[in-house]
Amino acid sequence: MSQERVNFGSKLGMILATAGSAVGLGNVWRFPYMTGQNGGAAFILIYIACVLVLGIPCMMNEFIIGRHGAANTGRAYGEMGTAKAWRLVGCMSVLTGFIITSYYAVVSGWCMQYIFASAFGELNGNPQYITQYFQEFSASPIRPVFWTVAILALTHFVIIHGVRSGIERASKMMMPTLFVLLVVVVIGSCMLPGAGKGVEFLLRPDFSKMDSSVFLAAMGQSFYSLSIGMGCICTFASYFSRKANLMKSAVNIVAIDSLIAILAGLMIFPAAFSVGINPDSGPSLIFITLPNVFKEAFATMPIIGTVIAIMFYVLLSLAALTSLISLHEVSTAFFYEELHTTRKKAATLVTVSLCVLGALCSLSIGGRDWLVIGGKSLFDLFDFVTGQIMLPIAGFLTCIFMGWVVPRQTVKDEFTNWGTLRSTLFGVYILLIRYVCPVCIVAIFLNQFGII
Numbered sequence: 269m270s271q272e273r274v275n276f277g278s279k280l281g282m283i284l285a286t287a288g289s290a291v292g293l294g295n296v297w298r299f300p301y302m303t304g305q306n307g308g309a310a311f312i313l314i315y316i317a318c319v320l321v322l323g324i325p326c327m328m329n330e331f332i333i334g335r336h337g338a339a340n341t342g343r344a345y346g347e348m349g350t351a352k353a354w355r356l357v358g359c360m361s362v363l364t365g366f367i368i369t370s371y372y373a374v375v376s377g378w379c380m381q382y383i384f385a386s387a388f389g390e391l392n393g394n395p396q397y398i399t400q401y402f403q404e405f406s407a408s409p410i411r412p413v414f415w416t417v418a419i420l421a422l423t424h425f426v427i428i429h430g431v432r433s434g435i436e437r438a439s440k441m442m443m444p445t446l447f448v449l450l451v452v453v454v455i456g457s458c459m460l461p462g463a464g465k466g467v468e469f470l471l472r473p474d475f476s477k478m479d480s481s482v483f484l485a486a487m488g489q490s491f492y493s494l495s496i497g498m499g500c501i502c503t504f505a506s507y508f509s510r511k512a513n514l515m516k517s518a519v520n521i522v523a524i525d526s527l528i529a530i531l532a533g534l535m536i537f538p539a540a541f542s543v544g545i546n547p548d549s550g551p552s553l554i555f556i557t558l559p560n561v562f563k564e565a566f567a568t569m570p571i572i573g574t575v576i577a578i579m580f581y582v583l584l585s586l587a588a589l590t591s592l593i594s595l596h597e598v599s600t601a602f603f604y605e606e607l608h609t610t611r612k613k614a615a616t617l618v619t620v621s622l623c624v625l626g627a628l629c630s631l632s633i634g635g636r637d638w639l640v641i642g643g644k645s646l647f648d649l650f651d652f653v654t655g656q657i658m659l660p661i662a663g664f665l666t667c668i669f670m671g672w673v674v675p676r677q678t679v680k681d682e683f684t685n686w687g688t689l690r691s692t693l694f695g696v697y698i699l700l701i702r703y704v705c706p707v708c709i710v711a712i713f714l715n716q717f718g719i720i
């Protein structure tokens with residue numbers, strides 16, 4: 269069966285789709301909190317440095333492998349003119365992406381449920397009630413599974429329409445919507461009485477907090493936030509045109525991702541400070557703390573509070589959905605090309621297996637013994653194994669591969685579009701992926717296990 273490969277139809281579509289992969293829950297539930305805790309603007313500066321030194325080069329690695337191979341991530345690693353065994357690293361990224369999708373879909377499903385919960389006033393109650401609501405909902409056997417399947421069905425719908433009419437078109441609609449919603453909620457949050465203290469907390473540089481753990485935290489966050497090491501960037505790059513300027517695209521995507529993360533901070537901190545609630549991170553921030561914040565902050569204007577809450581969960585769902593689409597595409601492209609089947613069949617295989625795995629992840633949260641492995645629920649286990657083990661290993665091996673194994677000319681040709689673009693930064697890029705990035709990734713890896 270001949271399988272035609274499609275490219276993104278426009279530069280904007282390509283940038284928005286890839287930025288959609290990067291912009292996700294990580295921007296909203298991790299970045300603001302880390303910034304607040306680690307020295308405000310000082311952390312943002314360090315984060316930007318990490319993104320420049322670590323994020324952009326690692327993104328370039330995946331861009332180059334993906335576009336050069338013009339194939340799914342597994343195969344693309346084998347197309348770089350080196351030993352075919354390097355394919356295994358690509359396959360590992362595909363597997364990482366697949367596992368991440370299953371639990372990411374569960375959390376994305378929660379965001380969808382909270383759109384309706386806000387609209388129907390289900391979150392009106394005291395703080396204990398809101399905590400209990402989340403605990404009971406996330407551990408229940410039916411509703412979260414329903415939402416997991418629902419968001420995967422939406423993802424499936426986009427994916428089966430293909431790269432241009434599905435992924436690109438959806439990204440062109442969803443990313444601007446997400447941005448507008450975000451700006452509206454930021455304005456709402458910053459207009460609350462006492463909001464200035466939140467802005468100050470987020471943006472005032474405090475260099476006294478700087479130590480090695482802050483650097484390591486910033487490095488880890490830049491990696492996760494840019495969706496590096498799980499095949500997303502590489503798969504999307506396989507749809508880039510030969511004319512795309514890879515370096516410029518990487519800079520644009522990183523700028524969009526960082527801007528949205530900072531705006532998310534300006535959405536959360538001013539509102540939380542205005543009502544004197546301490547923001548935290550992770551699921552409890554968006555499903556427990558923020559519903560309380562919205563309720564308190566807009567106590568005198570409940571309708572506005574409800575509208576803001578709905579907008580917030582819609583924007584979260586959009587952010588999650590664009591990331592899910594890219595994650596799903598990693599596996600779909602893999603099965604499509606490796607099994608020589610149709611795109612629709614490949615997508616169906618991926619969706620059905622993800623529904624099963626996602627349902628198991630969701631059920632594992634209720635403490636069902638058969639879904640607890642080594643003291644961790646399946647949900648936590650997947651998060652741990654992918655985020656802390658597989659992702660750094662894939663990132664590290666990719667740097668070694670590109671820096672030391674792939675013929676330099678192949679890399680340079682892609683970097684400079686076969687000599688048509690300036691190669692001023694090429695030397696810097698090589699230096700970073702040969703020495704700096706591998707060392708940083710090893711440091712992040714060891715640090716999270718408390719070794720350094």
Ligand code: PFF
Pocket residue numbers: 289290291292293294295365368492493494495498500591594595
């Ligand atoms: N980069 C996304 C975020 O910041 O939320 C998360 C993510 C997307 C992780 C895609 C992994 C992935 F493959």
